[in-house]
Amino acid sequence: ILRCLWSTSTSLRPRNSHVTHVIFDMDGLLLNTEDLYTEAFQNICSEYGKEYTWSIKMHCMGQKPDASAKYTIDQLNLPLTTEQWKEKLGKQLNVVFSRSKLLPGAKKLVSHLKSKGIPIAICSGSSKAAFVAKTSHHSEFFSQFDPIVLCGDDPEVKHGKPHPDAYNVTNSRFAFPPNPKTVLVFEDAPNGVIAGVEAGMQVVMVPDHRVPNTLTEKATVALKSLEDFKPEDFGLPAYDE
Structure with missing residues (x-):
């Protein structure tokens, strides 16, 4: 796996670059x-x-x-x-x-993937109650995801991140579950990165600036922002000009 810390450009081509499905963490990744x-x-x-x-x-x-x-x-x-x-x-x-806001690049990326027919999911450590509190004023945005797995009180997720349970369960709930190698995970937390990697998936990490570089090394690539992500680097359709 190619590791590229804080990459914001260049032609990144990971070994397993053909992505068919995408799973997003939520807290600190899509929302503040x-x-x-x-x-x-x-x-x-x-x-x-x-x-x-x-x-x-x-x-x-x-x-x-x-x-x-x-x-x-x-x-x-x-x-x-x-x-x-x-x-x-x-x-x-x-x-x-109730004060939650979408983070930079989230709306553009999610809307783009949805428009291109790429199956997208949420895999969050939240409980149902917390999810509703965070997302009720962003209902249109979150209606684009299927499935939405809330590990905080999902009975099938026996172990939270960094255990791979969360991503294994989410993958199994796609309409047509793909090979994990073709799934791209977006995460901000080291625990989540480990969970995605252990599930056999590629992981784009968008960490808090305080996270040491040593805790980003398991990710396929680490970026400063979702705005820096280039879909074509993972075999996904490029943004329309």
Whole structure:
């Protein structure tokens, strides 16, 4: 696999370049909700005089809600159970996530793939309730995806990212499930990249600028923004001129 960190141009041609299906993570990739999660998590931690640090957040990104809650509680020694944490988080969902915005390049890329008949899916660690809070004001955009797999409470996804379950299940729910080698995953989190790679798929990573380069190396390519992605580099139809 060709690795190209922070590539924004050139003729990238990965070994398995012919992509037929695309799966998108959501938080921090299509929506700015990773920033909103940070705000919501910090609101809880502040009640106990604690800081939700980047190192804790990076470990939590992409994980199921229970796993991220437990990790944060354990790391900060918070006097909360996982259920209590989730209750506090739930009370913030509609307020915080109603401010979600599409990230640069998301609308253009998704609309382009849809118009060219490329099957596109969502594979998110969100629960159904969180998904509704984040996407209700972007309903037209998210109506383009099928399937939408919400790993937070999907009974078939036994293990969250970085385990490959999430992407294996999503792949199986395409109308005509493809060979994983022809599936392209878009991710922002190291846990998600590992999950996609372990599922046998190619992965484009669009990481937060704070993610060290050493944690982008498993991706097929790492970009600064979805705006930098060239579909033809993976055998997909190029953008219309």
